Amino acid sequence: MTEDQDILQEDNSEDLYERKLYHVDKGQEPMRIDKWIHLRLEGASRNKVQKAIEAGFVTVNGQQEKSNYKVKPGDDIVLMSLVNPEYTEIKPEAIPLHIVYEDDAVLVINKPPNMVVHPGVGNYSGTLLNGVLYHLLQQNPGLTEEDLPRYGLVHRIDKNTTGLIVLAKTPDAAAHLAKQFFNHTVSRKYVALVWGDVEQDEGTIVAHIARHQRFRKMFAAYPDGETGKHAITHYRVLERMNYVTAVECILETGRTHQIRVHMKHIGHTLFNDWEYGGDRILKGTVYTKYKQFVDNCFDLCPRCALHAKTLGFVHPVTKQEMFFESPLPNDMSQVMDKWRGYVQTKLKQSPNGTLDL
Numbered sequence: 001m002t003e004d005q006d007i008l009q010e011d012n013s014e015d016l017y018e019r020k021l022y023h024v025d026k027g028q029e030p031m032r033i034d035k036w037i038h039l040r041l042e043g044a045s046r047n048k049v050q051k052a053i054e055a056g057f058v059t060v061n062g063q064q065e066k067s068n069y070k071v072k073p074g075d076d077i078v079l080m081s082l083v084n085p086e087y088t089e090i091k092p093e094a095i096p097l098h099i100v101y102e103d104d105a106v107l108v109i110n111k112p113p114n115m116v117v118h119p120g121v122g123n124y125s126g127t128l129l130n131g132v133l134y135h136l137l138q139q140n141p142g143l144t145e146e147d148l149p150r151y152g153l154v155h156r157i158d159k160n161t162t163g164l165i166v167l168a169k170t171p172d173a174a175a176h177l178a179k180q181f182f183n184h185t186v187s188r189k190y191v192a193l194v195w196g197d198v199e200q201d202e203g204t205i206v207a208h209i210a211r212h213q214r215f216r217k218m219f220a221a222y223p224d225g226e227t228g229k230h231a232i233t234h235y236r237v238l239e240r241m242n243y244v245t246a247v248e249c250i251l252e253t254g255r256t257h258q259i260r261v262h263m264k265h266i267g268h269t270l271f272n273d274w275e276y277g278g279d280r281i282l283k284g285t286v287y288t289k290y291k292q293f294v295d296n297c298f299d300l301c302p303r304c305a306l307h308a309k310t311l312g313f314v315h316p317v318t319k320q321e322m323f324f325e326s327p328l329p330n331d332m333s334q335v336m337d338k339w340r341g342y343v344q345t346k347l348k349q350s351p352n353g354t355l356d357l
Helices: 032-039 044-057 129-137 171-182 257-267 288-300 332-348
Strands: 007-012 017-023 059-060 076-082 099-102 106-111 163-167 187-195 202-206 208-211 219-222 232-241 242-253 306-314 321-327
Touching: 032 044, 032 059, 044 171, 076 171, 099 321, 106 129, 106 171, 106 321, 129 232, 163 171, 171 306, 187 332, 202 257, 208 257, 219 257, 232 257, 232 332, 242 257, 288 332
Parallel strands: 163 306
Antiparallel strands: 007 017, 017 076, 059 076, 099 106, 106 163, 187 242, 187 306, 202 232, 208 219, 232 242, 306 321
16 A cells, blocks of 8 residues: 555544545655546546535645646645445435524524434434425425535534534535534534532543443543543533533534533433433432432433523625524423522522432
């Protein structure tokens, strides 16, 4: 294998794209870049490679080039491509979408709970992307995935996480947004309800994240940095409710389940996060009434209590900074109100005006 065939670096983007870096070796004969890339991407058609180049998914020495550019020794080529694109046919479905903003380039949606973002094993229909495809086809009946890969999906949020997600409506917009997510210039804040009284008002969690060694559907934190991918989460306490705490989380990186894994790592599992053990009492008393109260809270918010509250990015066309904010969904608002009421009642009943933890 020659030097130019070696991928020097392969980094996962925040969610759906990866960046592959190639260095062209000294013996390379002049060759069109579309052909050069086509020879190195298994399963990619020459036409798809050309469209990727035109959309800006490929740069040479930091500059965008056309498909007829001739690669030469010493060139550094960067390719943004879909990460592990598990191929599942996407069928349009008339699913109601809460569209927060839309123009010719981008689509911002407020995702409800219990909705998977894109089709995959076990979820072939009813996903956000099924609804997005239907919506896009009303505007452009001839649209295909060849024209717009994954129909503009550039990042994901978990099935039971609510909140804001942005999609691209053109290949150019997809390339622009994918680069922003990869470079971590997208501004996103989440609100989570976690078990326990978080000790510090604010802090930063630094711990690699990788699949759990025993439970392969879960992820785990590896603070020694020898396993998994680098991950950083900043958090700030919003409200303390003794047995639970509302926190704001800002992702400096964007790994799968990052907030859920990092908060569990510091001892504050997300409320009702069944995959990570948050669907049982982790803090509080042993009294039957308290158990009934918590069970009622689980019923009110029957999911992991996590909401993608804000989203900010640079518009791919106008280059203006865009910012969106989504209010807390009813299930999280109601369960937080219930905790506030519980704490206030207990404080009034306490002889010393404190609530023991």
